[in-house]
Amino acid sequence: MTDKLRPLKIAGLGYCVPETVITNDDLTKLYETSDEWIYTRTGIKERRVVSGNETAIDLGLDAAQKALAKSGLKPEDIDCVISAASVPPQLYPTLACTLQDKLGIPNQVPAFDLTAACTGLIYALQVARGFIGAGIYKTILIVASDNNSKITNWEDRGTSILFGDGAGAMVVTEAEDGIDDILSIQISADGSIGQMIQTNMPGQCCPLVEQADEVGTGKIIMNGKDVYKFAVTTVPAYVEDCIKKSGLTSEEIDYLIPHQANQRIIESIQNRLKYTDDKVISNIKYYGNTSAASIPIALVEGVEQGKIKLGSTAVLCGFGAGMTWGAAVVRLRKGIC
Ligand code: UT7
Numbered sequence: 650m651t652d653k654l655r656p657l658k659i660a661g662l663g664y665c666v667p668e669t670v671i672t673n674d675d676l677t678k679l680y681e682t683s684d685e686w687i688y689t690r691t692g693i694k695e696r697r698v699v700s701g702n703e704t705a706i707d708l709g710l711d712a713a714q715k716a717l718a719k720s721g722l723k724p725e726d727i728d729c730v731i732s733a734a735s736v737p738p739q740l741y742p743t744l745a746c747t748l749q750d751k752l753g754i755p756n757q758v759p760a761f762d763l764t765a766a767c768t769g770l771i772y773a774l775q776v777a778r779g780f781i782g783a784g785i786y787k788t789i790l791i792v793a794s795d796n797n798s799k800i801t802n803w804e805d806r807g808t809s810i811l812f813g814d815g816a817g818a819m820v821v822t823e824a825e826d827g828i829d830d831i832l833s834i835q836i837s838a839d840g841s842i843g844q845m846i847q848t849n850m851p852g853q854c855c856p857l858v859e860q861a862d863e864v865g866t867g868k869i870i871m872n873g874k875d876v877y878k879f880a881v882t883t884v885p886a887y888v889e890d891c892i893k894k895s896g897l898t899s900e901e902i903d904y905l906i907p908h909q910a911n912q913r914i915i916e917s918i919q920n921r922l923k924y925t926d927d928k929v930i931s932n933i934k935y936y937g938n939t940s941a942a943s944i945p946i947a948l949v950e951g952v953e954q955g956k957i958k959l960g961s962t963a964v965l966c967g968f969g970a971g972m973t974w975g976a977a978v979v980r981l982r983k984g985i986c
Pocket residue numbers: 681682683686687690691767806807808810811871872873874875876877910911938968969970
C-alpha cells in the first residue's frame with residue numbers, strides 16, 4: 650500500500666519563538682519553587698512567552714514565512730494549509746484560515762486545524778503524506794504554533810514550570826526526483842487515558858435549562874506523574890518500532906529529535922536507542938515544552954547551531970494530550986533550513 654504513495658519531499662522549515670524570556674528564578678515570584686527543583690526535575694531553565702497582543706498567530710506567521718522562503722516556493726504554490734496547535738488562540742476563524750489570508754495563499758485553498766496536542770506536527774505530517782501520496786494536493790504548508798502561556802494556570806507550580814510558547818512550520822511537496830523523505834511514520838491515540846492532561850473550555854448551558862455540575866476553566870490540568878510514566882513506558886519502544894519499519898537500524902539514523910517535554914523523558918528514549926549525546930537534539934533548557942512546535946524548533950535550531958548536519962536522517966517523535974503519540978523517520982535534505 651505504502652509503496653504506491655507518491656513520494657513526499659520536505660522542502661522547507663522555519664521556527665519562531667517570542668522574545669520575552671521567563672526564567673525559573675522569575676517563577677519564584679509566583680509561588681514557592683526554585684531553579685534547582687525545576688532544572689533537576691525537567692531540564693528547563695527558562696521559557697519564552699507571548700506578551701501584549703502577540704499570539705500563536707504571529708509566531709506561526711513568522712515560522713511559515715521562513716519555511717516558505719527556505720523551500721523556494723511561493724504562497725501561490727501552496728494548495729492546502731494544515732495547522733496544529735494544542736489550543737489555538739481562537740477556535741474560529743481557525744489558525745490555518747487566518748494564516749492562509751495573512752500569507753497571501755490563494756483564497757480557494759483548503760485550510761484547517763488539526764488537534765493532536767504535542768503530537769500535532771507528526772499527525773499533520775501523516776495527513777499531508779496521505780494527501781500528497783494520493784495525488785490530492787501537491788504542496789502543503791504545515792504550521793504548528795502554540796501560545797501555551799495563555800492556557801497555563803500560573804498558580805499551579807506542577808504545570809506552569811513546564812510550558813513555553815513557539816511555532817514551527819514545514820513545507821512539504823511531491824518529490825519530483827522520486828525520493829521519499831518519509832521513510833516511516835506512525836501515529837496513535839488512547840482516549841481511555843485522556844484525563845491525564847485536560848483543558849476544558851469554559852461555557853454555560855442555555856440559561857433556560859439545568860446547568861452543568863462543573864464549568865471548565867480553559868486552563869491545563871495535568872497529572873504529571875501519570876504522564877511521565879506513560880511517556881517513558883510507551884514512547885521509547887514505539888520509536889524503536891518506527892525505526893524498524895523504516896528499513897534502517899537505529900545506528901544508521903543520524904539524529905533523534907524528540908518532543909521537548911522533560912529532559913528525563915528525552916533521556917529514556919536516548920537510552921533505549923543507545924545514542925550518544927551528539928545524536929540527540931535537546932533545547933528544552935531554553936524553551937520548555939512548546940507543544941506541537943517543539944520538534945520543528947529543535948530541528949531548525951539544531952541546524953543553525955551546527956548540531957545537525959543536513960543531508961542526513963532523523964527520527965522524530967511526539968506525545969501528549971489525548972493521549973496521542975507518533976514517530977517518523979525522515980530524510981533531511983540540504984538547504985531545507
Ligand atoms: O507534552 C506532555 C506534557 N507533560 C509532561 O511531559 C509531564 C511529565 N511529568 C513531569 O515532567 C513531572 O511529573 C513534573 C516535572 C511535572 C513533576 O515532577 P514529579 O517528580 O512528578 O513531582 P511531583 O508532582 O510528584 O511533586 C513532588 C513534590 C510534591 O511535594 P510533596 O507532596 O512531595 O511534598 C510537590 O508539591 O514536589 C512538589 N512540587 C514542587 N516543588 C517545588 C511540585 N511542583 C513543584 C515546583 N517547585 N515547581
